[in-house]
Amino acid sequence: EAQVTQNPRYLITVTGKKLTVTCSQNxxxxxxxxxxxxxxxxxxxxxxxxxxxxxxxGDVPEGYKVSRKEKRNFPLILESPSPNQxxxxxxxxxxxxxxxxxxxxxxxRLTVV
Amino acid sequence: ILNVEQSPQSLHVQEGDSTNFTCSFPxxxxxxxxxxxxxxxxxxxxxxVMTLNGDEKKKxxxxxxxxxxxxxxxxxxxxxxxxxSATYLCAFHPSGTYKYIFGTGTRLKVLA
Numbered sequence: 001e002a003q004v005t006q007n008p009r010y011l012i013t014v015t016g017k018k019l020t021v022t023c024s025q026n027x028x029x030x031x032x033x034x035x036x037x038x039x040x041x042x043x044x045x046x047x048x049x050x051x052x053x054x055x056x057x058g059d060v061p062e063g064y065k066v067s068r069k070e071k072r073n074f075p076l077i078l079e080s081p082s083p084n085q086x087x088x089x090x091x092x093x094x095x096x097x098x099x100x101x102x103x104x105x106x107x108x109r110l111t112v113v
Numbered sequence: 114i115l116n117v118e119q120s121p122q123s124l125h126v127q128e129g130d131s132t133n134f135t136c137s138f139p140x141x142x143x144x145x146x147x148x149x150x151x152x153x154x155x156x157x158x159x160x161x162v163m164t165l166n167g168d169e170k171k172k173x174x175x176x177x178x179x180x181x182x183x184x185x186x187x188x189x190x191x192x193x194x195x196x197x198s199a200t201y202l203c204a205f206h207p208s209g210t211y212k213y214i215f216g217t218g219t220r221l222k223v224l225a
């Protein structure tokens with residue numbers, strides 16, 4: 001089944017403890033992206049990747065890192081999480097950056113205390 | 114800062130009613146507009162990708178139109194059913210970028 005798999009689905013962590021949210025797609029998509037969803041705000045783009053080893057900042061990249069060493073994986077790294085990073089995170093991929101829609105992962109609800 | 118606005122924020126309709134909502138985006142540097150359907154406790158699912166002024170796309174009872182010159186897109190649902198209840202998101206893709214800017218969505222509730 002074609003899908004984007006995110007793990008974990010839920011995570012509660014403490015301020016400053018490094019964490020990684022994994023994202024993997026099995027559709028050979030070139031373009032991958034991370035978003036966060038907060039109440040009253042639209043999905044906001046954190047980082048995106050056009051292909052292997054090519055990444056760039058979205059609109060809210062502060063406090064996050066990403067890597068794209070393989071086409072299928074695009075992990076989101078929080079080196080020192082803070083409470084303002086408590087949010088619902090979505091990974092998404094698409095065949096290309098042109099006129100293709102996204103396939104979204106199932107989401108990760110992160111709470112930083 | 115590019116702004117994408119959706120209206121209304123929320124909408125209640127009766128089963129069988131037809132409804133529509135709007136996505137407004139900057140009319141300059143347009144590349145594409147996406148529509149997504151997002152059910153509670155699930156992930157957004159792509160409905161339409163629209164790229165040409167005057168585009169009209171249809172999937173079952175749902176259709177969408179695009180006006181890039183004036184910067185808006187309409188999503189229509191004909192004969193709404195309870196299973197249409199969801200949040201409908203639009204995402205604007207400006208030309209010359211790899212970014213997508215999402216609106217805050219229209220939350221639709223169809224009452225049986």
